[in-house]
Structures are given as C-alpha cells and as structure tokens.
Amino acid sequence: MDLQKLMQQAQAMQRKMGKIEEELNATVYDGNNGGEAGVSVKVTGKFEVVEVNIGEDLLAKENREELQDMVMLAVNDALGKASKEREEKLGAITQGVKMPGM
Numbered sequence: 001m002d003l004q005k006l007m008q009q010a011q012a013m014q015r016k017m018g019k020i021e022e023e024l025n026a027t028v029y030d031g032n033n034g035g036e037a038g039v040s041v042k043v044t045g046k047f048e049v050v051e052v053n054i055g056e057d058l059l060a061k062e063n064r065e066e067l068q069d070m071v072m073l074a075v076n077d078a079l080g081k082a083s084k085e086r087e088e089k090l091g092a093i094t095q096g097v098k099m100p101g102m
Helices: 003-026 056-060 064-094
Strands: 028-033 039-044 049-054
Touching (some): 049 064, 056 064
C-alpha cells in the first residue's frame, strides 16, 4: 500500500469534512410545537439556540407548565434536525466509521 497516497486521501477527506462542518455550523434549523400559535425556535448547526418565538395566545394563558413543555419540545425538534443532518453528511464521508470528536 502506498503510504503517500493514503496520506493524500486522508488529507482530502479532512478538507472535505472541514468544509461540511463549516456548512453545518452555519445552517439554522427550525423547530416548532403547536404551529403558528405555539412555540418555534431556531438553532444553529453548533446546537446553539438563536431565536425563540412564543405565540400570543400562549402568553395570555396562565398555564406555565404547558408553555415550558412546548418550548422544550420545539428546541428538541430543532436540535434533532441539526443532529440528523450532521450525522448524514459526515457519515457519507466517513462511510459509517465513527470519528472521535465528530
């Protein structure tokens, strides 16, 4: 096996993974619970919440627990989308091999 060729392939894969990481980190994922009248959130590919919107009707309600649950579900929805896309895109490069730190 040609060691130089193997190193070139590894470097090419590393560059490609770096590019995909940048794209994923810049992507914003929407999550929601309850439609327009409910809760919606936006998270980045870095799994950071950047926006939370709460429907007017929910703010008027006195049901704090319901609102908390809806926020939690919307955040988890957005984070799940970000995680799934990250796994799909990086998995395509590594062909299912789990890379440390990825």
